[in-house]
Amino acid sequence: MKWTCRLLVCCLIGMAPVFAGFNESIPSWHWSYKAIERLQSQGVLLELNVMQKPYIRREVAASISNLSAQLKSGAVVLCRADQGLVERLKKEFTAALQQNAGSASLPIDLGLMLQNDYDQPVEGDGGYRGVYRGRAVVDYQDWLTVHNETVLDRYAYEDSMYTGKAWAGTAGYANQGYARIYKKPFNITIGRDELQWGVGRSGTLFLSGAAQSLNQLRAGFTWKNLNYGFVAAQLDRMDYVAEESVVHQGARRYLGAHRLELSLKENRVRFAISEALLYSGLYQEINWTYMNPFIPYYAAQINSDKKANMFGSIDLWAMPLPALQVYGSLLIDDIQVEETGPGDLEPNEIGFIVGAAYGALLPGFSIDAEYVKVSNRTYNTPKSYESFRFKNKPLGHPLGNDFDLLQAGMDYWMNASLWVRLEYSQVRLGEGGLYRPFDMPWMDYTVDEGYSEPFPTGIVETQNRIKVELKYQPSIHWGIQGFFESVARDNAFNVKGASQSDTAWRIGFWWDGEMTISLK
Numbered sequence: 001m002k003w004t005c006r007l008l009v010c011c012l013i014g015m016a017p018v019f020a021g022f023n024e025s026i027p028s029w030h031w032s033y034k035a036i037e038r039l040q041s042q043g044v045l046l047e048l049n050v051m052q053k054p055y056i057r058r059e060v061a062a063s064i065s066n067l068s069a070q071l072k073s074g075a076v077v078l079c080r081a082d083q084g085l086v087e088r089l090k091k092e093f094t095a096a097l098q099q100n101a102g103s104a105s106l107p108i109d110l111g112l113m114l115q116n117d118y119d120q121p122v123e124g125d126g127g128y129r130g131v132y133r134g135r136a137v138v139d140y141q142d143w144l145t146v147h148n149e150t151v152l153d154r155y156a157y158e159d160s161m162y163t164g165k166a167w168a169g170t171a172g173y174a175n176q177g178y179a180r181i182y183k184k185p186f187n188i189t190i191g192r193d194e195l196q197w198g199v200g201r202s203g204t205l206f207l208s209g210a211a212q213s214l215n216q217l218r219a220g221f222t223w224k225n226l227n228y229g230f231v232a233a234q235l236d237r238m239d240y241v242a243e244e245s246v247v248h249q250g251a252r253r254y255l256g257a258h259r260l261e262l263s264l265k266e267n268r269v270r271f272a273i274s275e276a277l278l279y280s281g282l283y284q285e286i287n288w289t290y291m292n293p294f295i296p297y298y299a300a301q302i303n304s305d306k307k308a309n310m311f312g313s314i315d316l317w318a319m320p321l322p323a324l325q326v327y328g329s330l331l332i333d334d335i336q337v338e339e340t341g342p343g344d345l346e347p348n349e350i351g352f353i354v355g356a357a358y359g360a361l362l363p364g365f366s367i368d369a370e371y372v373k374v375s376n377r378t379y380n381t382p383k384s385y386e387s388f389r390f391k392n393k394p395l396g397h398p399l400g401n402d403f404d405l406l407q408a409g410m411d412y413w414m415n416a417s418l419w420v421r422l423e424y425s426q427v428r429l430g431e432g433g434l435y436r437p438f439d440m441p442w443m444d445y446t447v448d449e450g451y452s453e454p455f456p457t458g459i460v461e462t463q464n465r466i467k468v469e470l471k472y473q474p475s476i477h478w479g480i481q482g483f484f485e486s487v488a489r490d491n492a493f494n495v496k497g498a499s500q501s502d503t504a505w506r507i508g509f510w511w512d513g514e515m516t517i518s519l520k
Contacts, residue, residue, distance in 0.1 A: 023145035023182040025054040041359025046267035053196040061093040079363035084416025106519040109137040117508030129154040149176040189218040205331040211393035230293035238385040251385035253280040256290035279308035309386040323360035345442035345451040364413040376402040376432035400434030430456025482507035
């Protein structure tokens, strides 16, 4: 703690303006996402794709520049808090890119982000915990960016699901490390980066970003209202027990996904269809069929003697009225259309999200509501190593399988510096979670007998949560944030009759700054 404070003071004294990379991914922890979300609720910044993240810095800068021109001409009118958010985003993005764009040198940006909290979790002891991020970004002209972010993370160290190495009371890992070529209409990313596809406030169904960043080859193509994206990634190895009760170590696992998206009505309507496929095996090598971005995975699976864990997804987002957003997502893993034997009695394995948000109740106010349902076994298969997760974390929705969630919330921006959110949620968790073995009870029934099961399955834990979040950020460089949450559980941890009530809270300070070294 003392070391962190001393380092923080030194950084504040020597703080330099931010000159970040042209084509840098904006990481999920960055403060700008909440500001952009608020402005999008007002029907602006819709050039930024609400169904695909992370955003790229140059795209945000261009969108902010367009909005500034509209505000100046009077074509767009925003409340005072929202105008303040625009000015803050301009300071973060636009000015930096303009200065870099006018330079003939090779800029190297060195950055440091420090987050230090006092954290009292629902389970476990309270204490000081921190996340410290160092990054380096190199731009070559305006079309090539090389980026690295390395993290020391106390929260990961204390996470029982963390699979990496830990020492001296912290965990260390490279969160990002990639090269990106950006030449419209193409962009190509090689290396490790975050990735989120889909819609949903609580998490997306398809690729949620809940797991650590993926080692990937990713490509995108945008032409007018069409956008196509493709990703091929190597996942972690996973041990498994074969039918003969022999433990096999290190099944190799790979992920392929592609997505076609159409935007209409000046980006007020977005529609996307996606496919993902996780294939693996003890001696599995890269399958070049699934590396081909132009072959439908479903068709390839039909003609293959080796099956994999495959998903299809449909996403829709629309703004039918000013400040009103509606959205939905359907994830399909397996649907039974025949009844020729016991295997066809398997329950459908699907998930869906429906939600809405309204951003003009009062100046600075937004309200939202969302419902999510994912049936049992959706992200799993009989082969445990095909489970849709990476380094023990879900690739899909953060709550995994066999749950539903009802959530409602209200956001208020008092001004550009002060934000508060009040949220209520009810979660029902069945016994068939993401980390449970894939069972097949329907195999004990005949087609004439039929088979059905309740949802959620088994003894259902019900959680009622009330959460208040607060953020005070007077500068693009630093801020204070925290939350308080009350959690009441019935049938806690799927134990019949067990009840439990807990609280959790956190208060913390963060600082983020960069300096630029220019090579002539």
